[in-house]
Amino acid sequence: MQVVQQNVGNWGYVSPERSFEYGFGFPERGGPVVWNNVEELPLDVQYDFIIIGGGTAGSLVTARLSENPQYNILVIEAGPWHEDIFSSRVPGLLVNLRNTNVDWNYTTVPQSGLNGRRLGYPLGRMLGGSSSFNNMVYTRGSKDDWNKWANVTGDEELSWDRMFSRMLQEEHLVDPPGNQSTERHIDPAVHGRNGKLSLSAPYLNHSFNDMLIQSAEELKDEFPFKLDMNDGRPIGIAWNQFTVDANAERSSSATAYISKTGRNVHVLVNTHVTRVLPMSKDSTDFRKVEFAETPQSERRVLTAKKELILSAGAVGTPRVLLNSGIGSRRELEELGIKTLVDNPSVGKNLTDHPLIKIAFETTMPDTDFDMEAALADWKGARKGPLVVPNTLNHITWVRLPTNATPFNEDGFPDPVENMPNTPHIEMIPLQISSTPPHTAIGIPPIPHGEQCMVTLQVLLSNVNPISRGSISLRTSDPFVHPDIDFNLLGEKVDIAIMREAIRSARRLYSAPVFSGSVLGTVLPREDVTPDEDLDRYIRSMAATFAHCVGTAAMSPRGASWGVVDPDFRVKGTSGLRIVDASVLPSLPSGHTQAPVYGIAERGVVMIE
Secondary structure, eight states, rough: OOOEEEEEEGGOOOOOHHHHHGGOOOOOOOEEEESSGGGGSSOOOOEEEEOOOHHHHHHHHHHHTTSTTTTTTTEESSSSSTTTTTHHHHHGGGGGGGGSSSSSSOOOOOOGGGTBOEEOOOOOSTTTGGGSOOOOOOOOOOOOHHHHHHHHHHHHGGGGGHHHHHHHHHEEEOOOOOGGTTTEEEOOHHHHHHSSSEOOOOOOOOOOHHHHHHHHHHTTTTTOOOOOOTTTOOOOOEEEEEEEEETTTTHHHHHGGGGGGOTTEEEOOOEEEEEEESTTTOOOOOEEEEEEETTTSSEEEEEEEEEEEEHHHHHHHHHHHTTTTEEOOHHHHHHTOOOEEEEEETTTTEBBBEEEEEEEEEEEEEOOOOHHHHHHHHHHOOOOGGGGGSSSOOOEOOOOOOOSSGGTSOOOOOOOOOOOTOOOOOOOEEESSSSSOTOOOOOOOOOEEEEEEEEEEEEEEEEEOOEEEEEOOSEEESOOOEEEEOOOTTTTHHHHHHHHHHHHHHTTSSSSSGGEEEEEHHHHHHHTHHHHHHHHHHHHHHOOOOOBBBBBBBBOOOEEEEEEOOOSBBBTSSSEESSGGGGOOOOOOSSHHHHEEEEHHHHHHOOO
């Protein structure tokens, strides 16, 4: 649905869904009032809640709160409205979103664990946030993850048994486009059907699919088949699941939630929140928000009648807090920012999944396709390679044995020793091609005679790293990107597990079924086996998954660490809560999209 923005005087720009009410003749189909710029925002409207950030969590929180027709809600989003962004709608075109105006285009500080390399860090900058921008993979993590969060935060409601029903509540399981069979691809019993967020398990037909499933029979002790990775124990070879709807389009928090709200929701896009402010000089009641379109624009201030809800993500949320004087007194004073709430935990505990890419020489048919024909297939019949983000569609979750090298010869503590349902490693086969995949920066074409070698390209990740970094301000200018330091692979056990990931992948793709089809790794070369050589490869290739969490971590009420209490309220304040990935104390053993939806559902309950 394309948004045609109409100038309606004091009511600014509205979507056609609301235009009927203001005399434009469009039939009413529901939807929020959309303001395209600050100047059009009405001055005479009071908002009960102001949501800072219309991303994965913020859009869900908005939709849930708007179910009470007595609430007037304003969402302030830095990026544009989502519906005109074609590459966000089409799953296979997500690469086109990178390095554009809908990408925050962050860059990390030099990473000592990566030989001093800086990393580009893409995050979604549009309505829906990274749910409008990401690879659409939907993984809840293990039940151990949720039970750990419940224990660490002191909130039993975050346990798997309590959260499972909340996650079912948000899901709308659909058959994949094109009437594809889903037999032994997904377990409907562990998914919801009545929610708003579409979920499916689409795939492309390729001989690799049957071969990988056969390898689960041949190597079932190490790589068993897993019917559904979202049942709380994601260990084994599973079909991937995506937030893709029955019409072969991305389902995001923007399309599933905020687009379906009513006129009690106003959305101000293209606007940057600079600070949250207290109600008076000595108050800790933060219900004022300051915002502007550009560094040169006049800054405006609005006050929420009830609460501000900060949902700017694990980079944006600490950025707003620090600019507002909520953070480490020492660090704020160095930048000339007055400290209003001294909390050294703000911006700390940053963590993300380290990943590398490897490539196997193969004789299997490639998965390359003609883009023009693929676009025609998608537009005409909603089928073909653009229905899915990657042309190969499985994930292998590996739990290392207790006698694995990192925990035995190397002597490192196992980070998930007491979490038996939790993997250490994730493997995603991406494509079979002679060209690098868009998700595998660093895999160059490999010469092979007059042509380039066709390779099976696989992404590997350590899903439970213990390295921690930080978000910190460079200046007191709220428009300047913060310093992002993941300290990636800063802890030796993290790189030891990445070494095991390479060795584990080599074992998987040496299964009898792959004999003659997969001929060994060419990146790194098959003879690269000693620890020090693998470490050299890993440090030269590693990046992150863009799964950042932890920078406004939840902790028990009264704890000496953490940023929010179990009710999501910022410690030492009233009127201000945080609901987004930043409150997660640690990473899930999987992708972050589903847990963020889950944490948002929990947060809404506390707000209401």
